[in-house]
Amino acid sequence: MDVHDGFVSDTSARLLQLLSMLQTPRDWPGSELAERLGVSPRTIRRDIDRLRELGYPVQGTMGPVGGYRLAAGKAMPPLLLDDDEAVAIAVGLRTAASHPVEGIEEASVRALAKLEQVLPSRLRHRVGALGAATVSMLTGSEPNLDPQDLVVLAGAAANRERLRFSYRAGDGTPTRRLAEPYRLVAAGRRWYLLAYDNDRDDWRIFRADRISEPRATGVRVPPRVPPEQDAAAFITSKLYSLAPTYEVVATLGLPAEQVRQRLGAAAGEVEVIDQHSCRLRGSADTLEWLASRLLMLGCEFDVHEPPELVEYLRALGGRATRAAGDV
Amino acid sequence: MDVHDGFVSDTSARLLQLLSMLQTPRDWPGSELAERLGVSPRTIRRDIDRLRELGYPVQGTMGPVGGYRLAAGKAMPPLLLDDDEAVAIAVGLRTAASHPVEGIEEASVRALAKLEQVLPSRLRHRVGALGAATVSMLTGSEPNLDPQDLVVLAGAAANRERLRFSYRAGDGTPTRRLAEPYRLVAAGRRWYLLAYDNDRDDWRIFRADRISEPRATGVRVPPRVPPEQDAAAFITSKLYSLAPTYEVVATLGLPAEQVRQRLGAAAGEVEVIDQHSCRLRGSADTLEWLASRLLMLGCEFDVHEPPELVEYLRALGGRATRAAGDV
DNA sequence: CTATGTAGGCCAGTTTTCGTCCTATATGGA
DNA sequence: TCCATATAGGACGAAAACTGGCCTACATAG
Numbered sequence: 001m002d003v004h005d006g007f008v009s010d011t012s013a014r015l016l017q018l019l020s021m022l023q024t025p026r027d028w029p030g031s032e033l034a035e036r037l038g039v040s041p042r043t044i045r046r047d048i049d050r051l052r053e054l055g056y057p058v059q060g061t062m063g064p065v066g067g068y069r070l071a072a073g074k075a076m077p078p079l080l081l082d083d084d085e086a087v088a089i090a091v092g093l094r095t096a097a098s099h100p101v102e103g104i105e106e107a108s109v110r111a112l113a114k115l116e117q118v119l120p121s122r123l124r125h126r127v128g129a130l131g132a133a134t135v136s137m138l139t140g141s142e143p144n145l146d147p148q149d150l151v152v153l154a155g156a157a158a159n160r161e162r163l164r165f166s167y168r169a170g171d172g173t174p175t176r177r178l179a180e181p182y183r184l185v186a187a188g189r190r191w192y193l194l195a196y197d198n199d200r201d202d203w204r205i206f207r208a209d210r211i212s213e214p215r216a217t218g219v220r221v222p223p224r225v226p227p228e229q230d231a232a233a234f235i236t237s238k239l240y241s242l243a244p245t246y247e248v249v250a251t252l253g254l255p256a257e258q259v260r261q262r263l264g265a266a267a268g269e270v271e272v273i274d275q276h277s278c279r280l281r282g283s284a285d286t287l288e289w290l291a292s293r294l295l296m297l298g299c300e301f302d303v304h305e306p307p308e309l310v311e312y313l314r315a316l317g318g319r320a321t322r323a324a325g326d327v
Numbered sequence: 328m329d330v331h332d333g334f335v336s337d338t339s340a341r342l343l344q345l346l347s348m349l350q351t352p353r354d355w356p357g358s359e360l361a362e363r364l365g366v367s368p369r370t371i372r373r374d375i376d377r378l379r380e381l382g383y384p385v386q387g388t389m390g391p392v393g394g395y396r397l398a399a400g401k402a403m404p405p406l407l408l409d410d411d412e413a414v415a416i417a418v419g420l421r422t423a424a425s426h427p428v429e430g431i432e433e434a435s436v437r438a439l440a441k442l443e444q445v446l447p448s449r450l451r452h453r454v455g456a457l458g459a460a461t462v463s464m465l466t467g468s469e470p471n472l473d474p475q476d477l478v479v480l481a482g483a484a485a486n487r488e489r490l491r492f493s494y495r496a497g498d499g500t501p502t503r504r505l506a507e508p509y510r511l512v513a514a515g516r517r518w519y520l521l522a523y524d525n526d527r528d529d530w531r532i533f534r535a536d537r538i539s540e541p542r543a544t545g546v547r548v549p550p551r552v553p554p555e556q557d558a559a560a561f562i563t564s565k566l567y568s569l570a571p572t573y574e575v576v577a578t579l580g581l582p583a584e585q586v587r588q589r590l591g592a593a594a595g596e597v598e599v600i601d602q603h604s605c606r607l608r609g610s611a612d613t614l615e616w617l618a619s620r621l622l623m624l625g626c627e628f629d630v631h632e633p634p635e636l637v638e639y640l641r642a643l644g645g646r647a648t649r650a651a652g653d654v
Numbered sequence: 655c656t657a658t659g660t661a662g663g664c665c666a667g668t669t670t671t672c673g674t675c676c677t678a679t680a681t682g683g684a
Numbered sequence: 685t686c687c688a689t690a691t692a693g694g695a696c697g698a699a700a701a702c703t704g705g706c707c708t709a710c711a712t713a714g
Binding site for chain 1: 337338339340342343346347350351352353354377380381383392396397398399400401402403404405406407408409410411412413414415416418419420422423428429430431433434435437438440441442444445446447448449450451457481482485486547577615618619621622623626627628629630637638640641643644645646647648649650651652
Binding site: 062 | 701702703704705706710711712713714
């Protein structure tokens, strides 16, 4: 709990502290709130009213064991976090940004940008240290994508700031770029930046994990007209040339229902074969990801497509068997 | 952006909206803020002053391209999230709670509890749907732990509320329990609840993933004296009888430096053998976790200890090889 | 039934807040 | 170099809000 109690007896400051206390999962008697905030109980009751008028439903239970606490309303109240909680959220969002969850990719980065913008520097160190240990976990041999860079890209896109960064192409040669970012989008577990390349004088799509050292120049540019009215159309039209996706077909030795439950509905289509097996059709963008999910099911399975996955599984199986070879 | 502009011309409400806008990663000219909030520019400047006095450093840049934005200060300002961002944070925290990051386990659950307490119900559905797809990913065959239950446990512990839940013992038989939770702690990727069992009249440690349907009774009980002055001591003394941990010894065909970088420093001790290989000693609590991390390295390796891991790798290797067998 | 908690009306005195002036200063671009 | 535009902030009067101290009503646990 914040212990910078006492003065700054501003009404607004008191309301914020009140919100902070009420977000704790416990009941606060009005008398205790009054004492801690240094005002009369009557004022506390008025403050509670104020919060309610602002749309934050403070739930008050009567009787000797009663008290106030903040309940769920129709709008999100401002979250008042202590240091540890802020770090925990930042770490969680960084991993979420590295392994985006379908449907909330952009929101994750927006939230991370919002948080990192105001995160005290002493906490930033902790986030970096903790994040480093977890980020490279599922990426396997993928080049690791720094969430911090993502935040810079998203910020520049939102702020219409010109951006300078170095980009290494598919063959590994790095180039220095100057561009006006338009949007940062996620497609199939990868991040792409749609931007107007000032050197090439044309629109380009950059893979975020090939961008390094992005720096916002601070120069704001007027919003440029995207190549097509709908940016999403342009992206999807060009994306498949950039994103190698694998179409999977496999037979699994597990009831269809269990597979759906374990893989989640987003995994693809699951057809029932018989009581003990099913067929899975889906798509993914990295072999490591695919192989990991299939093996984690713990059941027997046959992979029919794609051949790359078969090859990868053969190699992985060999490594595992050899690792278990000489005890 | 929130578009419930206009009235509710309360000073506090305006300050909150101002904070909300300033957290966006862009610059806001004072004139635009004044227009949106329906007050004069002078009032905006005064509000900015107020925020600064509250400890939130608003950074203002002069000149024709200037504007205000919230910078990182020494304390966390209240986070004002829109719906999508709140959902993204909740999803991130749920996965973080299921796979706790060392050092911030409790903070993750505290933050999640704080957020879920005030999360509007319409967003709660989305969180549930999105979370279900990701939670069961790394757990493998582990019984999945509902983050929602964790929140209830943490809340009850913080609020000193008596708790009713059903607990299934190691042999699978479920029992109904009534207990006074003391603390929720994480140890090695698992959650444990230290509580006073009212039926048994003694202190017990419950594994959180074996608890189902926890319900806070709403009855607050006076804080009970923990069995030893330091709860952590009691827990660690009893924990190892509950938590099966595996001590790993393996030889990896990868330079020690790369292993440290890829696995993170927390993975264990890495000894240099020669330029191309190293020896890893560490501990983990699930075989799936161990095997996955080792295989994701993509290098050849030999597992010396424990025998269970060898056996698991042999089985997994067999499955992978068979899956790749008939193309 | 009683103690304890929330809920809220009323009133007077005080404080804060707001808008409209004003000037000073820093910055980017023509 | 000069100008337009931005932040930064002082002074003042009118208006609005806030606060504390009363009061009563009502719900709940023991």
